[in-house]
Amino acid sequence: KAPAVGNGAGYGNTGKRYQIAVSTCAGAARLNKYSQLNYQVIYDQLSEQVQSIHKSGGKILSITELN
Numbered sequence: 001k002a003p004a005v006g007n008g009a010g011y012g013n014t015g016k017r018y019q020i021a022v023s024t025c026a027g028a029a030r031l032n033k034y035s036q037l038n039y040q041v042i043y044d045q046l047s048e049q050v051q052s053i054h055k056s057g058g059k060i061l062s063i064t065e066l067n
Contacts, residue, residue, distance in 0.1 A: 014043050021061040022053050040066065 020039045037058070041049045046063075053060060 016043050017041070017066040018043065018046055019062075019064045019066055020046075020049060020053065021064070022058040023061055024056070024058045036061070 018041055020041065022037045022039065023034055024037060025034055039049055039053075050060065050063075
């Protein structure tokens with residue numbers, strides 16, 4: 001069966017890099033201090049990194065494709 005056209009089936013993401021912007025609590029809650037971290041990962045590591053961020057309590061602000 002031929003891949004469907006228009007749904008991204010033929011589009012290769014494997015060589016691309018992505019930047020994930022993450023907000024994390026950097027200090028005690030009473031101080032309301034937050035920091036922003038940026039991770040750069042390849043497509044193959046994207047899912048694993050997102051899961052790791054969620055497990056550590058981080059909030060993903062954006063995921064951007066890098067050129």
